[in-house]
Amino acid sequence: MKDGLAKGMSKVVGVSSKDLSWRALAVCFFVGLAVLSIECFNVPFLSDSLLSLENSVTDHFIRFRDGLDSYKEKRALETSPVVLVTLDPESARRLGLNSKQPWSRALFARLVDQLGKGGADVIGFDVDLEEASGESNRLKDAQSNEVDKDDAPLRDVFKRVKNIVVSTNVDSPDNSLGSKSKPRVHAPYEPFVVALGADGACLGNAYIPVDRDGLVRKASLVFEKFGHSTAFYKSFALRVAEKHLGARSMVDQNHDRVFLKDKIFPAEFRINFAGGKGSFTTIPLWRALDWQKHFQSSATIAKGEGASSDTTNSPFLHKVVLIGFGESSFMDTASNQPRQAAIYESSYATPVSEFDNRMSAIEVQANIVSNLVSGKCLTPPSRWKMIIAVLIAALACGQVMGILVGRPLGSFLAVTGISLVWFGISFFLFLNFGQVIPTVVPIAAVAIPCWLLVLADQNFYFFRDRRRHTRLFRSMTAKHIARQIDRAQLAELGLDGKRCQVTVMVCRVRDFMDQVDPLPPDRIFQIFNDCLGIMVNEVFEHRGIVDRIASYGVIAFWGAPLPLPGTDQASQAAQCALSIKDKINNYCETQSDNLASLALRSSCGIETGEAFCGTIDAGSRDTQFAQYSVMGDPVEQALALEALNNTYGTSFILGAGAAKLVEEILEVRQIDSIELNGTGEKQSLYELLTTRGSLPAAMEEAIAIYRSARQSFDNGDIKEAEQLFSTILKMVPSDLPTSIMLKRCRELLND
Incomplete structure (x- = not known):
């Protein structure tokens, strides 16, 4: 079409392309408002679907970043402050434990001593210490101040060493099963709690929230429901970070933000996973108990300034050491279940290690601690970020759709280009600045619906005005012609x-x-x-x-x-x-x-x-x-x-x-x-x-003579023409054109 459908249409209906542009902009603006309403009021299904898509995109960002060679060096720096000591089947075998024996508390006490000798900065226990080792009753032990002989060494270590954090846990802090009763809590054995200190700074909640799709993405630093209990209010990872940074964290009145030293964290943030399984230095328990022997020739051990010769080769020097079950927990050969209490999950599916390659719980905690120490967690998009992203996407689509009125393919390519640019900006900010901005919502919930709705609105607008301006033909021509006009493009009809x-x-x-x-x-x-x-x-x-x-x-x-x-x-x-x-x-x-x-x-x-x-x-x-x-x-x-x-x-x-x-x-x-x-x-x-x-035969002959007469007249043979016209009048006396021509011939002859 010469000037395009939009230009032709605007002339027909008496409106300019500018008016149609404002119409497209208005549609996109209302789409943006609708999306913001869905996000603000958490509309069921829609909000959940958009959140799930946003999570999926960020998951892919993390996986893609993990595969980049340029990120490997950066990842090594981020994971270096944390070392994992794992309780695994190999350690159980080497230490002479069978499948029916629990982990010895004396081994844990010995481990703490060895870590102290190795210069560990903080020691975190994410293991089950809830029950006493022996047959003694917990309440009786607490009242009589007596403990099992296997628990005594660990209690004494807890009294002596103050850079220790022990995990607590809960069945479900949100009561997800719908029960009106309080969630069941799990704290360490009472003598251990007393030994650690009354202020609760050495106890942290190790509960890890799991999303609906079964993946661990988020970390909760505080649990508002347990604000009355210091042992369960702050998370295990936050307590460890406090010890490592030498500062107590503060929580605002709304329990929305956590202030830790010179950093501010959301009370719940997305874990910035350093990589897949094995990203952190992991040492099995049996090697950690005798690290001096196994790390004598290590060339990668950091040397602390002023460190003694005993700690020079220590893999734990100035490190945060987290102790927990490793990739394969100590399994019961009969039930094939982890030996630890049921509330402690052995491993989790994460964006970087899904269900067929799960990440151990202690490594998830290590990622959270690393985020807190480095300050590089992934902050969920704030409401203002969402509003700005939605409005930018809506206005950009409105401008493009307004310019490309009546060009569905061109507008589709333009909206696709906007979506790709936005996707590229999101990944760039994530990769270089660790910023998470809304990606799916501006594209899937704004750009694509804007294109579809504006296109539908323009088609309806064109159809309505075409019908309105072709309606007049229904009384001017036959029905089938009017229908053809109705179906034709207005620019082709040229009604303007x-x-x-x-x-x-x-x-x-x-x-x-x-x-x-x-x-x-x-x-x-x-x-x-x-x-x-x-x-x-x-x-x-x-x-x-x-x-x-x-x-x-x-x-x-x-x-x-x-x-x-x-x-x-x-x-x-x-x-x-x-x-x-x-x-x-x-x-x-x-x-x-x-x-x-x-x-x-x-x-x-x-x-x-x-x-x-x-x-x-x-x-x-x-x-x-x-x-x-x-x-x-x-x-x-x-x-x-x-x-x-x-x-x-x-x-x-x-x-x-x-x-x-x-x-x-x-x-x-x-x-x-x-x-x-x-x-x-x-x-x-x-x-x-x-x-x-x-024509009748007589009339056909007369017409033939008439044509000859006209030819003679045009050739200037007036006499011949006069005779032929006279002959015609004898054949058709009432033929007025012949009479006029005969009269004209005679006038010319007389002149």
């Missing part, structure tokens, strides 16, 4: 205005008032309406369009707004004129008051040429004032040709343009050459007789 070839027919009942004047008024109008109905119906039957009713007849045209070849235009108009004459004659003969005696006859003028076509609405957008019409020389000439029928005694006169197009299929004859409408140039006039081959 175009120049094209058309054939115009002016048809009226000759001397109508002079003939019906004696009749009653109601009868006059009945006759007129019947004759007018014949004309309109015949125009419809011959695929024409009625322009207007004027001067006891109609003005009709062919070739617009639907294009039609010139020959078809002229032949349809000429055949329509012939049919109107026959139908009016038949109508008069069938009337009871003998209208045939009144001699109602149709008179037509037909011309083909270039004209201007378009909708005339006097500046109103209401279709009841609108009219599709033609203007130009063909209209003026057709009016003049119809009026000449009285002069030449004919019923149908064709202009030269129309006559040349139909002379092969219809019988026409040139009757004169005169000036029309003061053009200064003579134009040939042709009489339409009938369809080719339908």
Whole structure:
């Protein structure tokens, strides 16, 4: 299309592309408001679906980053402060434990001593220390201040060493099972708690929240429900970080933010996993108990300034050491279940280690501690980030859709480009700055719906206005033509205005008032309406369009707004004129008051040429004032040709343009050459007789002689022409065009 659908449409409906742009911008803006409402009010299913998609995208970001070579060195720096000591089957075998024996508390006490010798900065126990080792009753032990001989060494270590954090746990801090009872809590054995100190700074909640899809993504630093209990209020990882940084954390009144030294963390953040399993230095328990032997020749051990020779080769020097179950917990060979209490999960699926390659719980805690120490956790997008992202996406889509109105493919490519750019920006910020911004919501919930809704709105807008502006053709032409116009593209129809070839027919009942004047008024109008109905119906039957009713007849045209070849235009108009004459004659003969005696006859003028076509609405957008019409020389000439029928005694006169197009299929004859409408140039006039081959033999002979006479006249052989015209009058005495030409010949001969 020359100027595109949008430009053509805007001209037709009388609005500018700017108006359509504002409409697209408004639709996108309301889409943005709807998305923000969904996010703010947490609409069921929709909010969860968007959150799930956002999580999935961030998961892929983490996995992709983990595979980059440029990230490996950075990952090593982030994981270096934390070392893991794992309780695994190999350690159990080497230490002589069988599947029915629990881990010895004396081993843990020995481990703490060894870690202290190795210069460990903080020691974190994420193991089950809830019950006593022996058969003694827990309450009795607490009252009598007596402990099992296997627990005593560990209790004494807890009294002596103050850089230890021991984990607590809960079944479910949110009561997810719907029970009205308080969640069951799990704390270390009472003598251990007393030994650690009354302030609770050495106890931390090791509960790890799991998302609905079974993956661990988030870390909770505080548990508001347990604000009354220091042992369960703050997380295990937060307590470890406090010990390592030498600062106590503060929580704001709303339990939304945690202040740790010079850093501020959300109370719940997304874990910035350093990598998959094995990202942290992991030492099995059996090696940690005798680290001096196993790390004598290590070339990668950090040397602390002023460290003694005993700690020079220590893998724990100035490190945070976390103790817990490793990749494969000490399994019961009969039940194939971890030996630790049921509340302690052995491993979790994470974005970097899914269900078939789960990450140990202690390594998840290591990732959280690393995030707190480095300050590089992934902060969930704030509400302001979401609002800004949604508005940017909505306004960008609105601008693009406004510019590309009516171009669905172009707008789709543009919206796709915006989505890809936004996706690239999100990954760039994540990779280089550790920032998580909304990615799925601006694309899946804003950009794509904006494109679909704006496209639907534009199609509805175009369809509605096309129907509104093509509705006027339902009374101007046949139904099947009106349907074709209705289905056509407005830009192709050119309803706003175009120049094209058309054939115009002016048809009226000759001397109508002079003939019906004696009749009653109601009868006059009945006759007129019947004759007018014949004309309109015949125009419809011959695929024409009625322009207007004027001067006891109609003005009709062919070739617009639907294009039609010139020959078809002229032949349809000429055949329509012939049919109107026959139908009016038949109508008069069938009337009871003998209208045939009144001699109602149709008179037509037909011309083909270039004209201007378009909708005339006097500046109103209401279709009841609108009219599709033609203007130009063909209209003026057709009016003049119809009026000449009285002069030449004919019923149908064709202009030269129309006559040349139909002379092969219809019988026409040139009757004169005169000036029309003061053009200064003579134009040939042709009489339409009938369809080719339908003339009676006598009349056919007369027409042949007439053509010869006209040729002689045009060649200057006036005498020959005069004789031929005289012969024709003897054959057809009533032929007025022949009489006019004979008179003209005699005048020339006399001169």
